Amino acid sequence: MEPSGSTTTVTPPTDNHALSPTGNCFPCELNDKARLRRFLCYGSEGDSYTARDECRPSIEGTGALLAMLQEGRGGEVVEEIRKFVKDGHAAGPHPLLFALALCSQHSELKTRQAAFKALREVCRDPAHLFDFIQYKKELREGMKCGIWGRALRKAVSDWYNEQDAMSLARTVTKCKQRAGWSHQDLLRLSHTKPADDTTALISKYVTKGWKEVQTTYANKENTEEVVKVLAYLEAVETVKHSCDEAEVIHLIEEHRLEMEQLLTEHLKSKQVWRVLLKDMPLGSMMKFLGKMTADNILERGSSDVTEVCDRLRNEAELKKSKVHPFDIFLATENYKMGFSPRCKTTWVPHGTILHALDSAFYGSIKNLEPVGKRFVVAVDISTSLTSVVAGTLVSTPTAVAAIALVISRTEVDTQVLVYSGGAVVPCTFPREMSLYDAVSELIKTPGGGTDCSLPITWATENGKAVDVFIVLTNKPIWACNAVPEETLRQHREKSGTFSKLVMWSLTSIGHTVADREDVGLLNICGFDTAALNIIRNLAQDLI
Missing domain, CATH: 3.40.50.410 (von Willebrand factor, type A domain)
Known part of the structure; x- marks a missing residue:
């Protein structure tokens, strides 16, 4: 941390810097690498970021990236993508996924290899993987060849095979499809050969369905891990067809099922919401405060309100959840409004929850790392x-x-x-x-x-x-x-x-x-x- 009033020593980059009349060397002009970093950060090589702009990137906005690939600097581009993912510097995933898709289709072999090697690191969840595949498809449109070459098939197969069994089971049952692709599509087109018994089980579940899994594994002598995954998948399938509130609640508690795995009908139950609330991530909980208040799940003076407020005031949970102060600020302002313009839901905000959100806002600021600048x-x-x-x-x-x-x-x-x-x-x-x-x-x-x-x-x-x-x-x-x-x-x-x-x-x-x-x-x-x-x-x- 610099002391107040100190003078910063300027260390310019090796290119695109200019010498000022006073002898100071300032890196004033943008080079291709700086433009690439801007694109990876917020989806534009220009100087403007528009908040909440979820426009998908296009090839027209990647001049610097394409120039670096043309110069044989593809490995450098992939390394920048990896850094932005690892350090959490990007405003959103789409520019990173688009850039990786471009690199994976470049003519230089080393660039393609580096891109596919980074796939698991960049595509951390299935939504990212589906978007990556869709970007590859869009970039190939108009060309005679397809996208499913040996390198992509191996990279996608590795994405599935390298995951922990229970994590993969949750993954394929929570996010089933996106951008026109599903797990069934990817497993089929990649010709994935499961690396172990549990991955083989999950692969069969995705591609053949639950009835086929039941038939195949009913009379087999299964390993402990396979039995565990089978029990989880059975719970997911049971809850999809259950109208019994008590059964649904029991399955949620026993297998830690999440909202994405339930039916819309289940979410009309106050008791289901209450059991979901126990393990609900802090960010999701804040998102649904208005709905839970409107539906009288969070009744004034109830133990549920106390539990919500305790979690919001818990500094250890705030730190673990990594919820940003601005996210809490926006959640507070939205809750304070007492209505949702999207679904026309209205509620009367609880003062105790507003106080807890206020406390969470100040508490979360402590989790931000200072950059040490003036x-x-x-x-x-x-x-x-x-x-x-x-x-x-x-x-x-x-x-x-x-x-x-x-x-x-x-x-x-x-x-x-x-x-x-x-x-x-x-x-x-x-x-x-x-x-x-x-x-x-x-x-x-x-x-x-x-x-x-x-x-x-x-x-x-x-x-x-x-x-x-x-x-x-x-x-x-x-x-x-x-x-x-x-x-x-x-x-x-x-x-x-x-x-x-x-x-x-x-x-x-x-x-x-x-x-x-x-x-x-x-x-x-x-x-x-x-x-x-x-x-x-x-x-x-x-x-």
Whole structure:
């Protein structure tokens, strides 16, 4: 962790860096590897990330990736994919899966081999595997040859054979199909030869069905592991045809069955929900708080409410679950609304649950690893801040307060500012400050016109070297009165620091003002958990 006010020593990459007039060597221009990392991180080689954008990648957006493959750097591309998966740097899985599919179909043998070797590591669950196969199919469309060559058949076979028996049984019964593919398709097309008895059992179950399994294994002398898997699959099959609430509950408790393995009819039972709640992952539990309240599963003053609140306040469980503070923040705001716009469900929020969610939000911040950089978080208060964040029902004042609070509590050297109308006002964010108090602190200063360069000018004039500026505005970025790139260059020159700038618009989608050739500039539109992770990547020169 750097001490406050220290000067960062800039170590530029080996290419695409420029010498400034003051002698500082700054890596200002994007090279192919930097563009590749951006694509792997958030699905675009450009400078803009749109929150909650689940568009599937296309070949048109992979210029740098294709250039690196053409230069014989396929192994380097696959290694970057593996790193992003291992370290959790990507905003979502699709860019990684698409890039791996491209590498697996490249003309160079070593690149293809590296891609297939990384398949199990990148495709951690069946949904990823199905998407990977679909991307390969789409990339092959228009070509005479198919995708199921020997290398892919072996890679898919290994994906199934290398898994623990019970994990594989859960996998094939929870996520059966996606993107037009099923486990039955993949096992058949890959000509998978099971590596052991339990994999053979699961393979037969998937391809031939439960009746065939019963016939085959009824009179055999089975190993203990096979008996265990048989019992699990029998429970899954029994629950699919059972209307007996007591039987369903017993099977859930005995075999730890999950929601995906139940029928819709089962989820109309309060008792079924209560037994599911005991082992439900924290993230899923928060997602269904509204439904469980609406259906009187979480009745006011009940032991179920107490159990939910205890889990939300449990720091050990928060750490184990790795739930991000922004996920808890969004869950809190959605629960607080008292209705779901998707399914038209309404409920009266329990105050005790809201207090527990609030506690979970602060507790989860402790689990974030600091990047050890100097941050300025600047909030635009030029308007009344009465709008909502794009794609959500969350108000912009609450969202910017959550952002400022999380960053200031995670990073020791963080200065929070509010700016408008030619004025910049520093804010104090003590560690014990609540989200409600943070909102009050940010909106107490009267507004004026928007000038996004003011926070950078303030830092330069006050001799404060900054590693990352995060300029938050509730206006569309393109509508701002000033573009701050030149102000940022002046700050870099004076401070001797390669400062990064994140222009974060909470209300607009897909607009940009940044210099696309400057590796230190990034635009974010909207709000989600991935946005903060992307900023952390930028701060650490990972994108």
